[in-house]
Amino acid sequence: MSKSNIFLTGVTGYIGGSVLERLLNHPNAATFNLTALVRSPEKAEKLKTLGVNAVVGSHSDLPLIEKLASESDVVIAMADADNLDAARAELRGLKKRFEETGEAPILIHTSGTGVLTDNAVGAYAYDTIYDDADADQIETLAPTQPHRNVDLELVNADKEGYVKTFIILPSTIYGIAKGKLVELGIQNPYSIQIPVTIDASVRRGQGGMVGEGKNLWPSVSNEDIADLYIVLLDAILAKNPAATHGREGFYFGENGEHSLYQISEAIAKVLVEIGKGKSPVPTSFTTEEINKYFGAPYLGTNSRCRANHSRAIGWKPVKTTADMLASIKPEVEASFHRKSLLLA
Structure with a gap:
């Protein structure tokens, strides 16, 4: 062969x-x-x-x-x-x-x-x-x-x-x-979008989002x-x-869709659960925080799609939005672990 x-x-x-x-x-x-x-x-x-x-x-x-x-x-x-x-x-x-x-x-x-x-800046979901x-x-x-x-x-x-x-x-x-x-x-075992949102939320001591977090993304x-x-x-x-x-x-x-608010709320709840957050309800990042942690309000954008072509060739994704939200707690724990290694 x-x-x-x-x-x-x-x-x-x-x-x-x-x-x-x-x-x-x-x-x-x-x-x-x-x-x-x-x-x-x-x-x-x-x-x-x-x-x-x-x-x-x-x-x-x-x-x-x-x-x-x-x-x-x-x-x-x-x-x-x-x-x-x-x-x-x-x-x-x-x-x-x-x-x-x-x-x-x-x-x-x-x-x-x-x-x-x-350029929704977290204010809406597009159709x-x-x-x-x-x-x-x-x-x-x-x-x-x-x-x-x-x-x-x-x-x-x-x-x-x-x-x-x-x-x-x-x-x-x-x-x-x-x-x-x-x-x-x-x-490298870590992604970018969710970990960077977690890291910013950890540093401010409160789950955060861009704008109202109404924008939608697939996962x-x-x-x-x-x-x-x-x-x-x-x-x-x-x-x-x-x-x-x-x-x-x-x-x-893609295999499911979520709003930024859902991610930010999950982060906020975990931070409260482990004694590192003020409220289980996320708050908006300030302009200064967006510039400091992200450089631009990219996390507040919309991106909506369906993977019909991918599925047509035989792709069968298993994990859903529920799995994505469940993955946030271990990601928060990993964020603290990375910081402890930096300080060691």
Whole structure:
């Protein structure tokens, strides 16, 4: 059986580590040659013990990224949704691969449902719900939306025919990652949106939100979003006709929806429960707090979608909004643990 050369970026990160863990445990793992770009020489050595060809470098090493992509049948990019230069380097390398083999290689890129956001500042929920199976609707997104410039670069490359591009768009990802890569100190086990909200609330001693917290976002567990990458890769390699690419190659990661208020209220209640909060009812972050903790009121945006395309290729997410809210208490405990380590 021929082997697939798979080049991955972001494997030391929250999503990437969980995806790599699944590739290492995949039923067809023996048919994968895995190459990963990592910044840390120490983590590179640990990855080599797992059978991964770890190359030390960064997203600034564009000639290196181009070279590694040119040697690959599949690139799975999970490091930076907004690095246009790195995406272009990947595409240059994949174009060389196409010219050498005559086969269009595969690029699975990580974007995010931040591309759907507005400027609600927590004041309202918008009505539009984006469907990843509706290419016409997704095409209405302005090129100025977050992540959109990179997404469009990939779609345009697919149109040229030398690469097949597939874009996964995670939403609010939750849950503390577990597994061998976490145990070995390779993978970051924490997400961003919920932990940063918790950390800000801990520092002010009160659960907080942007505005009134009325804005809505979808959510997905770390386990479920990592599964989506594998389901998509399997569907592509099996030539599943539902695994479309390019303009029709968008795949949302969502399994439920929540308001910012729900998250902030859950945080506030936990803080009161452990004696670290003033009230179980969240209060609005001040402008000064938003600037201090987040830099902008991004948490107050709306992002609404349904992952119909992802489900059409066989993705079956398990965890729901209830699981997301239940995950907040251990995340609060982890926040205090991180702070105690910093002070140690």
